[in-house]
Amino acid sequence: MSNTSNLNAVELTVNGVPYPVAIETSRNLSGVLRDELGLTGTKEGCDDCECGACMVLLDGQPINSCSYLAVQAQGREITTVEGLAEGDDLHPLQRNILAAGGVQCGFCTPGMLMSATALLERNPDPSQDEIKIGLSGNLCRCTGYAKILDAVSNTAVELR
Amino acid sequence: MTLTIASSIDDIIAALAAGARPIAGGTDLVVGSRQGKGSLPDSLIAIDRVEALGVIDRGDAETRLGAGVTHARLMTEPTIVDHFTAIADAAALVGSPATRNVGTVGGNVMNGSPAMDTGSPLVVLGAQAELTNASGSRLVSLDELWVGPGTTSAAPDELCTALVIPNMGEGGGSAYVRLEYRRAMEIAIVGAAAAVTLDGDNVRSIRVALTAVAPTILEVTGLDDLVGKPLDDDALSAVAAAASEQASPISDLRASDRYRRHTIGVMARRAADAAARRASGEDISVPVNRALGVGATA
Numbered sequence: 001m002s003n004t005s006n007l008n009a010v011e012l013t014v015n016g017v018p019y020p021v022a023i024e025t026s027r028n029l030s031g032v033l034r035d036e037l038g039l040t041g042t043k044e045g046c047d048d049c050e051c052g053a054c055m056v057l058l059d060g061q062p063i064n065s066c067s068y069l070a071v072q073a074q075g076r077e078i079t080t081v082e083g084l085a086e087g088d089d090l091h092p093l094q095r096n097i098l099a100a101g102g103v104q105c106g107f108c109t110p111g112m113l114m115s116a117t118a119l120l121e122r123n124p125d126p127s128q129d130e131i132k133i134g135l136s137g138n139l140c141r142c143t144g145y146a147k148i149l150d151a152v153s154n155t156a157v158e159l160r
Numbered sequence: 161m162t163l164t165i166a167s168s169i170d171d172i173i174a175a176l177a178a179g180a181r182p183i184a185g186g187t188d189l190v191v192g193s194r195q196g197k198g199s200l201p202d203s204l205i206a207i208d209r210v211e212a213l214g215v216i217d218r219g220d221a222e223t224r225l226g227a228g229v230t231h232a233r234l235m236t237e238p239t240i241v242d243h244f245t246a247i248a249d250a251a252a253l254v255g256s257p258a259t260r261n262v263g264t265v266g267g268n269v270m271n272g273s274p275a276m277d278t279g280s281p282l283v284v285l286g287a288q289a290e291l292t293n294a295s296g297s298r299l300v301s302l303d304e305l306w307v308g309p310g311t312t313s314a315a316p317d318e319l320c321t322a323l324v325i326p327n328m329g330e331g332g333g334s335a336y337v338r339l340e341y342r343r344a345m346e347i348a349i350v351g352a353a354a355a356v357t358l359d360g361d362n363v364r365s366i367r368v369a370l371t372a373v374a375p376t377i378l379e380v381t382g383l384d385d386l387v388g389k390p391l392d393d394d395a396l397s398a399v400a401a402a403a404s405e406q407a408s409p410i411s412d413l414r415a416s417d418r419y420r421r422h423t424i425g426v427m428a429r430r431a432a433d434a435a436a437r438r439a440s441g442e443d444i445s446v447p448v449n450r451a452l453g454v455g456a457t458a
Contacts, residue, residue, distance in 0.1 A: 024161070025162055025163045026161055026193075028190070028194070048195060049191045049345070050345050052256065058262075061257075061258075061261040062257055062258045063258050064258045064259070067186060067191045067194055068190065069163060069186060069190060069204075072163060072183070134257060136256050137257055137344055138256075
């Protein structure tokens with residue numbers, strides 16, 4: 001898998017699109033998404049698996065992409081915040097987080113949206129506690145949690 | 161540096177024999193390297209797609225828990241929740257949903273942290289680690305496996321393929337509780353697991369093990385006096401006293417040794433109480449921390 005330049009030629013499937021990339025094994029997924037593929041919706045906050053700003057879906061399940069080796073994601077479906085909207089139509093979670101005022105600085109928003117997407121996918125009728133657990137790996141430094149929780153609740157109601 | 165994705169246990173064994181190190185979810189290995197705790201190994205073998213490592217097989221006498229079973233599965237699989245509840249209690253407290261989706265019980269065990277949440281539950285349930293290399297498999301007790309913080313007695317070419325746990329008989333229950341400052345992405349300040357079997361109201365057997373108060377997970381000794389009697393308030397106080405006495409905690413940025421020594425007794429008492437209540441048929445939902453309001457509040 002390696003050659004003298006220590007680069008691996010791998011294909012990453014992001015939001016349904018296959019991307020061939022040549023990357024070092026040690027590269028983290030968030031860095032490759034942002035710097036190689038230009039998908040800068042995914043944020044790097046703590047770079048330490050604490051804050052959840054880097055949350056993406058791997059085969060539908062949330063993972064911290066800051067601490068996941070990009071080469072280990074080959075052959076899996078990666079979904080980033082750029083994959084939520086369909087054309088100009090925002091995903092219901094995106095619409096509802098805007099409507100609820102659940103965005104202040106916005107840095108945590110992509111990660112929140114990815115965790116919430118996975119939550120509603122497996123649990124279309126979550127309790128408030130279940131929503132909190134679903135978003136428990138995502139920090140918001142603007143302390144906007146209440147409106148974010150509202151947005152997820154509202155989306156669940158809308159999608160049922 | 162290279163990473164190869166394994167599709168079988170044989171692939172992994174061959175790679176380990178050639179000097180590679182295994183990676184499952186990378187929640188210790190990759191996070192540790194980004195925190196500067198150590199560099200990533202030159203050669204990695206990704207073991208997370210090997211289906212044989214993800215099997216939970218409940219037999220007549222024992223249950224074989226594949227090392228690749230994730231925390232997310234441990235907290236929801238009926239076999240674990242119903243029969244090895246302390247493991248489910250622990251798995252439900254690990255990290256966040258993202259950590260639990262990729263973190264595995266084998267990774268937890270082989271990382272060898274004295275703060276690992278699934279460690280003390282596995283000890284009180286009598287689990288052994290199945291280690292496999294090219295010559296075959298052997299079962300190792302966990303107190304032989306864990307030799308120090310982050311250190312195991314496994315040879316570099318050995319893969320933890322499963323945890324083998326004896327099935328608890330009728331009248332058995334187990335629980336894990338931990339002290340925490342927040343509800344997510346937390347590492348145990350201290351934690352305790354207990355497994356109790358009851359004969360009517362009286363204790364037939366009791367095991368208690370402690371998390372994050374010694375260089376490795378520590379089993380409490382000297383609890384034999386509690387057998388044959390109810391696990392009443394005096395008995396629970398004896399559990400707490402034994403736990404506090406036998407702990408050898410450190411001071412670090414999260415807690416002082418004195419605080420840990422005191423609170424480990426409280427956690428041991430709560431774990432033993434919850435295990436006994438489950439053993440007597442009471443339904444305490446997973447995790448105990450949430451069901452009984454132990455630890456951080458919402």
